Amino acid sequence: MPRRRERGPSPAEIADLIESEIRAGKLPPKAKLRSRSALAAHYKVGESTVYSMLDKLKDRGMVHGEQGRGVFVNDPSRWRPLPE
Numbered sequence: 271m272p273r274r275r276e277r278g279p280s281p282a283e284i285a286d287l288i289e290s291e292i293r294a295g296k297l298p299p300k301a302k303l304r305s306r307s308a309l310a311a312h313y314k315v316g317e318s319t320v321y322s323m324l325d326k327l328k329d330r331g332m333v334h335g336e337q338g339r340g341v342f343v344n345d346p347s348r349w350r351p352l353p354e
């Protein structure tokens with residue numbers, strides 16, 4: 271019987287972890303996030319999961335992408351407030 275692969279974290283779970291690091295100051299404004307492939311390897315997920323996670327962080331105003339340069343943490347003034 272084939273072994274089932276364990277599922278890695280969801281895009282939302284990874285986004286929440288990275289958002290926590292950003293809000294705690296572990297990733298300061300203008301910090302560059304790891305590459306998509308490095309994030310995928312670190313969280314043991316596929317790159318499509320990383321793309322979805324980055325979209326969630328962008329929607330929350332936490333990060334922005336610069337073509338050819340990478341993904342960077344935004345200034346706190348651009349962050350969306352946490353839901354109450």
